[in-house]
Amino acid sequence: MDNAEIADRLDAFATLLELAEANPYQPRAYRRAAETIRAAPVPIEELVRTGRAEALRGIGSGIATRLRELVETGEIAELRELEREIVPGIVGLGRFLGLTTKRSIELARALEVQTPEEFRAAVAAGRLRTVPGVGPKLEARVVEALARENTPRPGLLLDRARALVSAIASALDGEPAGDTRRWRDTCEHLAVVCSAADPASLLTRFEALPQIVAVIERDERRVRGLTVEGVPIDVVVAAPERFGTELLRATGSAHYVAALEPLPDAPSEAAVYDALGVPWLPPELREAPFNGEPPALVEVDDIRGDLHCHTTWSDGRFSVEEMGRAARERGYDYIAICDHTPAVGAVRGLTADDVRRQGEEIAAANERLAPLRILRGIECDILPDGRLDLPDDVLAELDWVQASVHGGQRMPRPEMTRRVEEALRHPAVRCLSHPLGRLIGRRPENALDLERVFEVAREHGVALEVNGLAARLDLSGEHVREALSAGVRIVCSTDAHSVNGLANLPLSVHTARRGGATRADVLNTRPTDALMTPMSG
Structure with a gap:
């Protein structure tokens, strides 16, 4: 079995554990293991047979036992039992x-x-x-x-949708399309486009995938299946000479595609755009009709460091040095440790003494991890009256201060706006974290006058964060566009609470790209020395 097949089986197991309403830790652990296996540069089957699977991060004895069973027998008995029971x-x-x-x-x-x-x-x-x-x-x-079964239903968060669609696309040798290719924060339209002269066998393979629980519609070159997540997915099998046409059609929003119709037949998207006489457009910008030359959007590889990471000092799962080592492995120049302050309430927050003791730990880690630089940072709560949750002299010692609202998020718009404005005027604050405080599908945006916040942020040289947690993606792409139009720079960060959380950076970067962000618009594309120079208003 190759790595992708093994990872798909673990993903299927995780999904069935979720459906069985198992302890939430179990499916999360299997999904993390699947991600590790997909990205592994060596054949996992060989590691399993030689008893070395547990050397991989995130694979403990329990998952190693399942892997051994899968490699030796071709299946996981408990997975089969769950499929029969569930x-x-x-x-x-x-x-x-x-x-x-x-x-x-x-x-x-x-x-x-x-x-x-x-x-x-x-x-x-x-x-x-x-x-x-x-x-x-x-x-x-x-x-x-x-x-109402054929009406649109609640979508999946971007990370779950991308994992699901990517696994199906990989199994069919196809390309992900639909909402996931545009990196929408919630995905209702899942799609995969494949190329084959004879589509029948490929459609049959699709129906047998563990991620598909039922077939809703099928014709000669298209099939719609119901996924284990309860969201349908469309698979299009294009003739090779029409692959680019079908990929473009399945990727863009209906409004965007309608503005380009009729689409010419072509084997690649680039050939379609050439035939139309318009520049190729990044998928993130294909939400609405687009005219002119697209900007050179920021790339994931442009990011020089992550400016929002947590450790065991607050609610993170890894130490300062472990987070630093993981950042160095990613080729970063720097990483900012931004643990919480006491007012966050739900988790442990750092007092002034804690911040200084953590500073000693960061200094020691910096000596061991050079040339990576671990920045002394904080995610400092904004109190209801706009004051910050640490004394000014402590904040002045830090390399990176980002302010955020956690409690009191139902404040009326005028009060919430004044609260945030006051914090942005503090000379130590460099960034406003998850500015609108949303949790997608669970908590709406805070009542905040963004136009006014943009004005104050620009005046005081404060950046706004695009938070990479899939449940946040805050600022959204739409709000990124508004911030950039107002002259405000942004920061693409992960809000990582573990070393695996650092992998959320693409979610942040592609959300910024949806707002048209270029490298120059993103503060943490700068090298360390330039980052440490505060922006002028």
């Missing part, structure tokens, strides 16, 4: 209907059904009301939800 198709449909895994399984057993089609037929025949414990309200809710 009935992924039913559970995937149940998720869309708002049912728990346990309830979905109970209903499937009571109705004696094994597939989504059989479940739908049973509901249509009125059999649901015969199940003990199912009242008129639940039946009506299920019937109503099934009637």
Whole structure:
């Protein structure tokens, strides 16, 4: 088995553990292991057979045992058992209907059904009301939800969507498309485009993938399947001479593509754009019709260091030196350790004494990790009245101070704006972290007058962060565009709470690209000395 196949099986196992509502740690651990295996430069099968799998970061004895079973037998017995017990198709449909895994399984057993089609037929025949414990309200809710089945449903966060689509694309030798290729913060339209003269066998391979629980529609060159995440995915099998045409069509928003129609047939996207007589456009900018020459967008490789990382001093999982070593392995010039301050409340925060003691640890780590420079930083809470959560003399000692709002996020717009404005005027503050405080799908943006915040940030030379946590991506691409138009620079950071979290940088960078950010717009594309020089207003 090659690394991709092994990783796909671990991803499938993680998904079924989630569907089984296992301890959240388990699926996360298997997903991290899958990521490690996909990126490994050596054959994992060889490491497993020689008993060296645990040398890889994130693979403990439990996962190593599963890997040995998979390599030696070709399957994971518990995965097979979960597939039989969970009935992924039913559970995937149940998720869309708002049912728990346990309830979905109970209903499937009571109705004696094994597939989504059989479940739908049973509901249509009125059999649901015969199940003990199912009242008129639940039946009506299920019937109503099934009637909406072909309407758009809540999307996936970008990291989960990209992992899912990439795994399917890899298995089919295709290219990811749809929302994930445009790096949208939530993805409703999942798509993969493949090239084949004879599509039948490829479509059959798609239907057998562990990520697919049901086929919704299929014709000669297209298939729509329901994924284990409850979100459908479209696979297009293009004739080789039309691959570029179909990839462009499956990538751009409907509005963007409509403005280019009719699309000429071509084997590559570049050839399509050439035939249309317009410049090739990065996928991140294909949300709306675009005229003119696209900017030279910032690249992940342009980033010289991560300016928002946590350690065991607050709620991180690794030490200062471990985070520094991981940053050095990534080729960074610097990394800023920005642990929390006490007012964050939910986790341990650093007092003034803690900050100074951490400074001693950072100095010692810098001696061992040179030429990497670990910056003394802080993610300092903005108190309700706009003051910062550490004394001015402590803040003045630090290399990088970023201010952020955590508590009191329901403040009215005028009060919240004044609170943030006051913090931005503090001479030590270099950056405003996750400026709008959103958690996608869980918490809306703070009521903040961004236009006013941009004005104050520009005046005082403060950058705004594009936070790389998939649940935040804050600023969003739209707000990045507004910030740049107002003359404000941005920072692309991960908010990493572990060494693996440093890998979230592409989520931040591509979100910035959605806002049209170039290298010059992003502060941490600068070398260390230039970074340490505060921006003028």
